Amino acid sequence: MKALSLRELEAAARALLEPGIHDLFAGGSEDEVSLRANEDAFARVGLVPRVLRGRGAPRLDTELLGCRASLPIVLAPTAFHRLAHPEGERATARAAAAAGAIFTVSMASTTAIEDIAQAGGPLWFQLYLQPDRGFTEALVRRVEAAGCKALVVTVDSPVFGRRERDLRNGFMDLPPGLCCENMRPLGPDGERGPARSIAFSPTLSWADVDWLRELTSLPIALKGVLHPEDAKRSLDSGVDALFVSNHGGRQLDTVPAPLELLAPIADAVGDRLPLVLDGGVRRGTDALKAFALGARAVAIGRPVLWGLAVGGEAGVAHVLSLLRSELERALALCGCGSADDASPELLHFSRWEPRWRTS
Ligand SMILES: Cc1cc2nc3c(=O)[nH]c(=O)nc-3n(C[C@H](O)[C@H](O)[C@H](O)COP(=O)(O)O)c2cc1C
Ligand SMILES: CCCCCCC(=O)C(=O)O
Numbered sequence: 001m002k003a004l005s006l007r008e009l010e011a012a013a014r015a016l017l018e019p020g021i022h023d024l025f026a027g028g029s030e031d032e033v034s035l036r037a038n039e040d041a042f043a044r045v046g047l048v049p050r051v052l053r054g055r056g057a058p059r060l061d062t063e064l065l066g067c068r069a070s071l072p073i074v075l076a077p078t079a080f081h082r083l084a085h086p087e088g089e090r091a092t093a094r095a096a097a098a099a100g101a102i103f104t105v106s107m108a109s110t111t112a113i114e115d116i117a118q119a120g121g122p123l124w125f126q127l128y129l130q131p132d133r134g135f136t137e138a139l140v141r142r143v144e145a146a147g148c149k150a151l152v153v154t155v156d157s158p159v160f161g162r163r164e165r166d167l168r169n170g171f172m173d174l175p176p177g178l179c180c181e182n183m184r185p186l187g188p189d190g191e192r193g194p195a196r197s198i199a200f201s202p203t204l205s206w207a208d209v210d211w212l213r214e215l216t217s218l219p220i221a222l223k224g225v226l227h228p229e230d231a232k233r234s235l236d237s238g239v240d241a242l243f244v245s246n247h248g249g250r251q252l253d254t255v256p257a258p259l260e261l262l263a264p265i266a267d268a269v270g271d272r273l274p275l276v277l278d279g280g281v282r283r284g285t286d287a288l289k290a291f292a293l294g295a296r297a298v299a300i301g302r303p304v305l306w307g308l309a310v311g312g313e314a315g316v317a318h319v320l321s322l323l324r325s326e327l328e329r330a331l332a333l334c335g336c337g338s339a340d341d342a343s344p345e346l347l348h349f350s351r352w353e354p355r356w357r358t359s
Contacts, residue, residue, distance in 0.1 A: 009315070019169070021084070028161075034257070037249070046348035069100055071323075073324070076248075089110065090116060093123070104126050105148070130199050277290040
């Protein structure tokens with residue numbers, strides 16, 4: 001039976017995945033306060049529809065960082081797709097390409113970027129800047145050659161978050177036969193060497209972003225910017241977009257939900273930088289709320305892994321199709337012709353408290 005919603009798909013994936021892999025995907029850091037906050041934030045904002053606006057059937061197509069996409073929902077970078085399904089990132093890429101959706105490939109993908117690019121859809125590549133600049137430069141050249149259209153630099157990970165589910169389950173590394181394929185340097189004839197590990201470095205600074213800006217002409221998005229002052233600072237480094245993200249609640253715990261932090265960031269950067277929000281997006285209405293608060297697009301992480309686990313390429317296609325139809329319906333019900341029509345006037349922030357008559 002096909003899942004009617006991402007919630008149903010999540011339950012189906014949970015039943016199929018080996019428990020340690022399920023926890024690896026589902027978990028957050030420490031007490032998982034941010035993880036829970038991400039979905040809760042959407043539930044706490046109401047939508048107040050406008051009526052009789054005659055906007056016609058909503059259009060979802062958009063352009064982001066020079067890429068045309070058929071919907072403003074991006075696949076966020078997530079590691080290790082081959083733990084969810086043997087076809088891994090290849091299956092994800094085929095589903096995204098068929099849907100006209102942008103797929104952000106994780107630096108920690110279990111399939112090499114060249115093989116993922118065979119699917120032919122629009123790809124961005126997520127990068128953890130490595131202290132070894134020579135390695136980073138070689139990887140950037142490789143990603144450019146593979147045809148990726150943008151770099152998404154994750155800046156919320158100077159150290160790795162403490163994920164206690166993984167510690168409890170003893171998940172230390174990928175099983176034999178799998179590795180982070182992009183971490184295998186290419187030899188002169190394109191042969192892939194042994195994988196090196198990904199370094200998380202607390203010495204990274206804006207100087208490294210400036211260095212990357214000089215290195216490549218690809219558009220650069222910074223992922224994990226949550227403070228308005230950092231958003232403003234990013235303008236000086238010539239970046240092209242920001243992902244307003246708390247890494248799905250997997251890095252610093254107790255960071256508020258990105259939805260709650262979006263408006264001040266949108267205020268800080270104005271029209272100068274497009275914003276992509278991720279964290280807890282599970283419904284078309286969630287996406288609409290993010291657009292109303294200033295996001296140009298949203299990104300989804302775990303739902304893609306649930307789709308993969310349940311049905312490989314068809315499962316990811318189903319995730320995108322559910323969200324597409326939900327978003328079309330939500331826009332139409334709110335009197336919007338596109339995501340650009342969404343504005344804060346549609347949102348209701350409840351301060352209502354019941355007062356019961358006692359006499
Ligand atoms: C299993 C898993 C792996 C992830 N891997 C990466 C990664 O390699 N790089 C990265 O920048 N973010 C990574 N993320 C974070 C996502 O890009 C994204 O910010 C987050 O999943 C969005 O929240 P959601 O899962 O609630 O949609 C990962 C998240 C999960 C759940
Ligand atoms: C040593 C590989 C680490 C992969 C990191 C993936 C990630 O960002 C996550 O949240 O998990």
